[in-house]
Amino acid sequence: MKAHLMYAGRDVAAGTTLPKYQHDVIQDLGLQTMINTMAAADDNIAQVARDSLLTSLSDIGSILYRQAALKDCIAHAGAVRELHDLAVETVNAERRGFLYGIPMVGKTPGSVLFWAINLLEMLEAQLQRLRRFADQHASEFTSPAFTTLFEMLQRELSDDYLESVRDHLRRLRFPNGLLLSAELGAGNKGASYVLRKGAAPESWIRRLFLGDSAGSYAFKIDDRDEAGLRALAALKDRGIALVAEALGRSTGHILAFFRMLRTELAFYVGCLNLHQALKSLGCPTCMPTPQEAAERKRSAAGLYDPALALALGRGVVENDLCADGKRLVVITGANRGGKSTFLRSVGLGQLMMQCGMFVAADRFEASVCEGLFTHYQREEDPTMQSGKFDEELFRMSSIVDDVVPNSLVLLNESFAATDAREGAEIARQVVSALTECGVNVYFVTHQYEYAQSIQATEESGALLLLAERREDGTRTFKIMPGAPLHTSHARDLYDRIFGRSGEQPPTFEASAVLRGREVSGGQS
Amino acid sequence: MPSVDFKSILDEEEPAAWDGSIQAPECLADLNLDQVIDAIVGADDEYRLRPFFLSPLATARAVEYRHEVMRDLDSERTFGYVTEFASAMRRVREQLAKAVKVTPLQSQRLFLDALRTYSQAVVDFGKRLVSSPLNSRGLRSFGKYLSRYVASPAFGSRASSADTLLLELHSIMYSVHIKDNAVSVSRYEGQADYSDEVAETFAKFSQGESSSYVGPLRDSIDMSQVEERILSLVARLFPPTFAKLAEFRERNQGFIDPTIARFDREIQFYVAYKAYVARFIAGGLPICYPEVHAEPRTMFASDTYDAALADSLIARGASVVLNDVVLEDGERLIVVSGPNQGGKTTFARLFGQLHYLAGLGCPVPGRAARLALFDKILTHFEREEHVENLRSKLEDDLLRIHDILERATARSIIIVNEIFSSTTTSDAYFLARQIVERILALGARCVCVTFLDALASTDDRIVSMVSMVSPDDPAIRTYKVARRPAGGRSYAATIAEKHRLTHACVRARIEAAKQ
Structure with missing residues (x-):
């Protein structure tokens, strides 16, 4: 019995160890904010949300399978949360193991059997509840994931079946004693013990107390004979070893079923939580349209950064994107003009789509990508430029270790920790090599050198975007198609932070002198 | 019983009684062969193999x-x-x-x-x-x-x-x-297997392989x-x-x-x-069947090593230095000199080990070897624990050497390590000279580790070998012991080796180029 809510006909891999670059993705895309909203303080949901977001589906069928299930969930949020609660309750009940005997004490067959029977009595009741839930709700759901699950529960957990489970649990307490068969092994020691379905107990009791009847001999161990009683217990253990193992495994498997059910529902409950949170902020969501990688599609309307919206607790700037057929998108323009936010919204949109979730946009259509990589500037050690550049290239190199054709690489101010011309040259070499290999690159840069060289070779299939800046210098945080400008508007920032003094804004040379003066002033 | 043309897998002839009465040769401890034998027979020596390894x-x-x-x-x-x-x-x-x-x-x-x-x-x-x-x-x-x-x-x-x-x-x-x-x-009257029935009932929950629940039952023949x-x-x-x-x-x-x-x-x-020896093979070290002769003529062993040392180096994951040893026909005595801690004593030991192991009828450490049998291996290594003062140490040295020379024959192997280090150089040289003369006269094979490098150039029956240092830093020992004139020239020689310009290398390179 399998839940299979995440994949058609397949379990979700538990406890995935994520490749190292994924930690960069979490950090660079601000994924944790979204994960926290999804989790709503449930650690298990947090784990599942994180794993699902980072374990991208690249097969469109699988994405649509989850989208359909998620639509069901949004339509029947209450029922889905109830089902999740049932799974959580079962798993938590097992964790309070002392109620069922501490599992596996010494791992003797007797202790395993005791643990398993007690636990199974609880699990049987939960299975019954699960069946009744299916009876009640099966007709409301339409997605393949949920209809298959409910059909299976109704088919496998019939009343007759559950009664046979209860019957076994009664018999396995052996009210009539234990009947074993055995053979003579090496050294005439009893071997090949097999537990047998007991004969009627009366005939045996008669033999024992009315003297030996034909072909049967008996003895009794004295209550005070401790060694004898221990030996008898050991013999019993040998007799029930197989059934204890079988029952132990079954118990483990049923628990695993509930755990899996909880895990798979956790994803959908997480999606519901996020959906609700964005809705309450008035932010739109849509079911995206995944396309084959070869189509090279990526277009969106009203695309925004959900992490930012959640962090600010309000709606944020939305952008449109039309990058169909483009391997390379270069985003330039004003500092603090929304470039990074835009890049994040592209990355998050892609991840959300490829885990089968809705996307934070009015419309989102994109080719699936084989892995998403981020390369952002790191804050640490800003004084040691050469060391920083070294570190930057080290990370770039490990990305190159892992990318494949149709990967998506998001570069944010990469290759900037060095002289502009050198940086541009390295950027050209790395980025052109990546795109020539079929890797998709979104590159946020204020490196005029580089952006201009891309503009000069526009026919290469690159899209140039620009962070909008109005004539008066105010930023709209809108990203529009546009050629790179020579300045990154540092002056605007300076003005805003230091206030307009009415003076002529200092020229580049003047500001250098000014800084020089400050430094020398500090020294004297 | 069947007719008996088979006696023993260890010997064609009726072999000696292998029992506890066999005395261990005195050289074992000096050559670290006691460690080798301990490692071979194991701690419990279940088969009482030790006597076999004490009888060359x-x-x-x-x-x-x-x-x-x-x-x-x-x-x-x-x-x-x-x-x-x-x-x-x-x-x-x-x-x-x-x-x-x-x-x-x-x-x-x-x-x-x-x-x-x-x-x-x-x-x-x-x-x-x-x-x-x-x-x-x-x-x-x-x-x-x-x-x-x-x-x-x-x-x-x-x-x-x-x-x-x-x-x-x-x-x-x-x-x-x-x-x-x-x-x-x-x-037994044919009652049904209940475990199967239970397992079948729960089979639908199977999630594939799982770990086992019941721990291993104590399975002894005891009842x-x-x-x-x-x-x-x-x-x-x-x-x-x-x-x-x-x-x-x-x-x-x-x-x-x-x-x-x-x-x-x-x-x-x-x-x-x-x-x-499997541990040596696994460690990438060569093991070979030596050619074994009754009489000492030309002997050699290439890429050989001290088994006891190699065993502990491999266990620590350290690399093992390989050495060559050659005695041409007529050459009898190897004088090993050079820097201390440079592998001289190890070289002396491996010379003895090679012969001893070959004498047991076993393969030996090395890529190829040709060795001769011996009647005994006599060793003189320093034994400081028995020495009260300098005078008695010299005396003790001389007494022991004398004893060795009394017992040695032309078929013996003598290994002398750092002889007479307790006296002045000129005295030591004089004494060593006398001893060397006697050994040469006897015709026994001998390895003599000494700080007296002059000893190496006195006779063409004597071969000089030197422990080598690294060409980049003469303070670094290479643990290579190579055949070359004693005294002062090892540094230049190792540089030549590094550039593959030794006699052997140059020849090998010229020959390789010809093909």
Whole structure:
């Protein structure tokens, strides 16, 4: 019995160890904010949300399978949360193991059997509840994931079946004693013990107390004979070893079923939580349209950064994107003009789509990508430029270790920790090599050198975007198609932070002198 | 018993009695051969192999006999046959030992089990030996011995009656019913397997492989008192079978053939040695069959090493330095000089080890070797613990050297390590000179480790070897000991080596270029 809510006909891999670059993705895309909203303080949901977001589906069928299930969930949020609660309750009940005997004490067959029977009595009741839930709700759901699950529960957990489970649990307490068969092994020691379905107990009791009847001999161990009683217990253990193992495994498997059910529902409950949170902020969501990688599609309307919206607790700037057929998108323009936010919204949109979730946009259509990589500037050690550049290239190199054709690489101010011309040259070499290999690159840069060289070779299939800046210098945080400008508007920032003094804004040379003066002033 | 042209797998002739009376040669500790032997025979020395490793052979023919067996065992298949036979024989011993300690009903059965294990092992091993392409006189004649033994009527009838009896025991199936403290035993009446039914009921929940829940049950041949009482009741349920079992033991006491028992012990000489050298092979070090001659003429060993040292280096994951040693015809004495801690003593030890191991009829450390047998190996290493003061140390040195020279013959090997270090250089040189003259006159082979490098250039029967340093930093030892003039020139020579400009290298390069 399998839940299979995440994949058609397949379990979700538990406890995935994520490749190292994924930690960069979490950090660079601000994924944790979204994960926290999804989790709503449930650690298990947090784990599942994180794993699902980072374990991208690249097969469109699988994405649509989850989208359909998620639509069901949004339509029947209450029922889905109830089902999740049932799974959580079962798993938590097992964790309070002392109620069922501490599992596996010494791992003797007797202790395993005791643990398993007690636990199974609880699990049987939960299975019954699960069946009744299916009876009640099966007709409301339409997605393949949920209809298959409910059909299976109704088919496998019939009343007759559950009664046979209860019957076994009664018999396995052996009210009539234990009947074993055995053979003579090496050294005439009893071997090949097999537990047998007991004969009627009366005939045996008669033999024992009315003297030996034909072909049967008996003895009794004295209550005070401790060694004898221990030996008898050991013999019993040998007799029930197989059934204890079988029952132990079954118990483990049923628990695993509930755990899996909880895990798979956790994803959908997480999606519901996020959906609700964005809705309450008035932010739109849509079911995206995944396309084959070869189509090279990526277009969106009203695309925004959900992490930012959640962090600010309000709606944020939305952008449109039309990058169909483009391997390379270069985003330039004003500092603090929304470039990074835009890049994040592209990355998050892609991840959300490829885990089968809705996307934070009015419309989102994109080719699936084989892995998403981020390369952002790191804050640490800003004084040691050469060391920083070294570190930057080290990370770039490990990305190159892992990318494949149709990967998506998001570069944010990469290759900037060095002289502009050198940086541009390295950027050209790395980025052109990546795109020539079929890797998709979104590159946020204020490196005029580089952006201009891309503009000069526009026919290469690159899209140039620009962070909008109005004539008066105010930023709209809108990203529009546009050629790179020579300045990154540092002056605007300076003005805003230091206030307009009415003076002529200092020229580049003047500001250098000014800084020089400050430094020398500090020294004297 | 079959005719007896097979005596021992260790020797073609009737060998000496291998027992505890064999004295360990004095050189063992100095050469670290005691460590080597300890490692070979293991802590418990189950087969009492130590005496075999204390008795070097006297003739090249005897060495050849062992080389043949050892080479046959180089075949993984043949080696596997031998180890299987050995473990079956060990099982026989264990079963018989156990039989002494238990109730008659168990003891009789253990005896039967042991006899069957033995018969099966002998039959299998005999068949396998006869059908294997063997080249050694030892294994071939033992194979013939086994086939005649197995074909004898006594062996055959005993084995078949054992099989019949066991079959009868195996057909016994009984039921045990346990309720509270009461146990009842009866014949099994075909009741259904309940574990299967339970497993089937829950099969639909299977999530694939899972770890096991029930821990391993203590599985010993020992029986509890409950099991013993059940067994006695089973015997009452099946009286004729148990009567036959008791009678079988009475009839078949002492079933192990002494020649086979002896082989079982002696073949372990080879097994243990192969297990020992496997660690060197696994560590990438060469092991070879030396050419072994009766008389010392040209001897050499290439890429050889000190086995005891290599063993501990491999265990620590450190690399092992390989050395070459050559004595041309007429050359008798190697003077080893050069920086301290440079591998001189190791070199002296490996010279002794090589000869000793070759003398046992074993493969030796190295890529190729040609060695001669010896009558004894005499060593003089410093023994500070016995020395009270300088004067008595010198005296002690001289006394010991004298004793060595008294006992040495032209067939002996003498290894002297740091002689006379307790006196002045000129005195030491004078004394050493005298000793060297005597050894040369005797014609014994000798390695002499010394700080007196002048000693190396006095005679063309003397070869000078030097411990080398690194060309980049003369403070770094390479642990290479190479044949070159003593004194001061090792630095330049190692640089030449680094650039592959030694005589040997240059030749090899020119020859390689020609092809």
